[in-house]
Amino acid sequence: MEPVKILIEQLKQILRGSIEMIPQIAVAVVVLVAVWGINHLAHFIFDRALTHTKLRQSLKDLFSLLITLLVWGFGLMVAAVVLFPGLTPASILTGLGIGSVAIGFAFKDVFENFLAGIIILFRREMRIGDHIECEDIEGEVTHIAIRESHIRRTDGQLVIVPNSILFKNPVVVRTDWDTRRVTVICGVAYDEDVDAARDVIAKAVSTCDTVHQDDKPIQIFAQEFADSSINFEVTWWTGSKPVDVRQSRDQVVATVKRALDDAGIEIPFPYRTLTFNGPVPVQATPHPEN
Template sequence: MLKKTLYDIYQGLIEHLPYLGAGLLVIIITWLISSLAGRAVSKVAHSRKLRRSLCELFSRLTIIVVWIVGLLVAAMIMFPGLTPAKALGGLGLASVAIGFAFKEIFENFFAGILLLWKYPFESGDFIECQSILGRVEDISVRMTQIRKTNGELVVMPNSFLFKNPVNVLTDKDVRRITVMTGVAYDEDADKAIEIIEGALQKCETVDHDHPVEIFLNGFGASSIDIEVTWWTSPTPLGHRKSRSEVISAVKRALDEAGVEIPFPYRTLTFKEPLPIERLSENAQNS
């Protein structure tokens, strides 16, 4: 009885081998078609001068669709009793089960599609999300690679970027910087503003197509506070270079004009007069 059962299984496998071979051939053809279709769609999208994120999105969606169709065809060839309706029904039930099992993966997948479609940032942009600041190196369907300014590579799930506020630092060609300075109370504040404005006009990193804004900000503990605002390169390196150049130029200009940049003064008042003792001559000479 066992021998007959094993023989029937063997005989059924032999008879089914052509279907398995044909299904395997369909999978190989699907792989080739998906690769060619993805490249063709990407090439057409580039020729229409679509942005890079959309080109990548269309290419990846095309590959996914081709694979779904190819696997359904291969399944119906390998199992002749499988109809398209049954295959689609089974695919639906399987997708629900897989969706619950791999919830985070699918969440990142759909978040990646939305990021690529809406393109809030592209590869090469500098972004800041939570405590992570860096340059976007690659945006895939599931994750985004960010190179931090210290050289470290951060691989962030797309769902994290989709759920949290993201500052795109290089969304425009320029970014505004504000620093605070101050002059002593006995100085001419209006004159100090003119000196600071002249200093910024000589700075190479300041974008002179945008106005430089200098305002008296308030009464500080030991100085009249002055707010200095200008526009410069949006990258972190350009931001730091410009800040350094402007601070140096403002300090130099105020020093050359004899305008005091004060440091905090502290006056101590005692409730009772302090006793003062005169040292004897012997103590002074010792």
């Protein structure tokens, strides 16, 4: 029976200690309720303060998360001190410091992506809606979060990219400007007049409504002596989105082809010239009917 008495005595002590802590538990609950209200008030003030600002939504979400972490972190620390009087803020911070080192080693990649996400959110050069390319990933930025970013490829597939990849590797922002330069190669036969062909191509490109001509010139340069043609490098500016580039290239190629045909200027097929060192005998093959 002795073990039973010991167990009963321990249960009584636990119950007595729990009853004695009821006031402290009540105060801790009140503190947590107050923290909940302070958190909502802080978010209300924050939202009102940023109503008329041009701050990006992703940055607003970041600041909102930081406010929540700060308010609840402080509130939980106060509640812990109230509930366990032996604790002090200094001891709690010391414990958090030691624990954070262990957690940091265990979740190195998570924290790396978190810090990279914060830096990316403050970038002005990459925004939601931009078309980017990074590490063979190309598409539209649809969402930037703390740990990852969402890239919608042109074929509709969604790629979730860890922020550390976008931070460590070069990122090509294709829509940083509203316009982008496009180049195609157009060849004309060697028998044609180069200057006349250049004028025809220039006039044809200038008639395309997808070509921006306000402050960006159309440039046409004779590029090289190719195997079967004189090749022109035809360059113009159009919208920076991928669909804008494809539409403009389609229109320019079709218009230039039509203009060269109307002007009687040949766009040659590949030619092959065969040279023999000596005479080549030619033998006529009789027709089967003969």
